[in-house]
Amino acid sequence: MKNRTVILVILLLSLTVCALSPIPGTNVHDFANILNNDYLLDSRIETLYQKTGVEMAVVTVPDLDNQSIEKYAVKLFEDWGIGKKREDKGLLLLISLEPREMRIEVGYGLEGALPDSFVGINLQQLVGPALANNDISGLVEFVGVLEERIIQQGDTATIPDSQNINNITRYEDEESRNPLGGIILFVVIALLVILDFRFTGGMIVGAILNSMLRGGSSRSGGSRKSSGRNRYGGGGRSGGGGASGKW
C-alpha cells in the first residue's frame, strides 16, 4: 500500500513539471486567443519544417507568470523540447498579451544562421505591426524571412523519415550504453526485490524508493511527450539567443 502511494506521488510530481502543453496537431498554440486565421501560419510553418527540418512553435499566452519574457521563453523552449536533441534547431515565437511583449527564441543550433540583430529587426518590423493590426500576414512573412535565411546559410536540420524518432527521451544515451550490464543488474535487483518482499514485506525497497524520491531527480520530465503527432519533445534547447520587443 505504502509503495503504491509512493508511485502515485512520483506520477503527480512528473505531471506538475510542465504546466503548458502543446496543442496536438498544430504549430500555432494560441492560448491567449489573439491570432485570427492561424491555419495560414500553421501551414506556413509546416512548409518551413518540410523544407528545412526546423521545428517552430508560435505560442501566445495571456500573461507571463510575473517573469521576464526572456526567462519564460527559455523555460518553455526547454520544457517542450523544440527541435531535436543536440541539433537544437528549433524556433519559438512567444507572444504575451499582458504585458504586450513578444520574443523570438532561437535554438542553439540556429544561432549561427540567425543572429540576434537579424531576428530582432525583422521581429520589430514584421511581427510587431502585424500583432497591433490583428493581421496574421506579417507573422507568415516573418516565417518566410527566417526560412530564406536558414536555407541561404545552409543551416538546415535533418528531416526524419519517421515521426517516431521524436520519441527519444533525453536520457536515452545514458541508459542504453551497456545493455548486458543493465540486464544483469536488473535480474539481481529483481531477485533482491522478490527476497525483500518475501521476508520483510518490502521494507527495504520502500525505504530506497523513499530516499530516491527525496533525493533530487529534479531534472526529469520536460522532454517526454506522447500525445498526437509528436512535433516537439525532441529535447532541443535554446540558450537565450534571439530578440524581444513590445507590440
Added chain:
Amino acid sequence: MGGRGVFAITMKKGTIVLLVIIGILVLVGISFVGGYNNLVTLNESVDAQWGQVENQLQARYDKIPNIVATVQGYASHEKEVFQSIADARSRLAGATTVDEQVAASNQVESALARLLVVVENYPNLKADAQFNQLIYELSGTENRIATERMRYNQAVQDYNSRVKRFPTVLLANMFGYGPRTYFEAAAGAEVAPQVQF
C-alpha cells in the same frame, strides 16, 4: 500459495537470513557506487556549464569595443562611462578564478547599463542603424549570459545538494568533493538591458 510452501521447505532459516544480509550488502554497495558516479557526473556538468558561461562572457567582451566606438562617434565627451567600461573590461581579462570572473563580469554589466542610460540622451545615436544592430547583439548576449548563469546555478545546486546529503556526504569527504560556488548576479541584472526605439 503452493510456491511459498515449496520455497519455505527447501530453504533453511540460516540460508534465508544469509541471503537477506548479502542482499542488503549488495544493495548498499550498488547505491554507493551509483552515488559516487552520480557525484562525478554532477561535478562534470558544473564544469561544462561554467564553460558555457565563459563562452558568453567572452562573447560580450568581444562586442564591447564595437559598441564603445559607435557610441563615442556621437557622445565623445562622456569620458567617465567609457573609462569605467575599459576598467571593467581589463579586470575581466585579468580574472582567473571563478570568483574573480563573477565579480569582474558584474562590473562590466553595471558599466554597460550606465552606458545605455547615457545613450538615451542621444536621439541621433538611437536612430543609427549600426547602433541598432549592436544593441540587439548586446542584449542578446546579456540574455545568453543570464540563461547560462541560471543553468550553471542549477547545476551547482544539483551538485551541492548531493554533496551535502547523507550518505553521499561520506563519499564526497572521502574523495575530496567540496561544494561549488554559485554565480551571484549583480543586483538588477536579471533583466537584459533594452533600448527603446
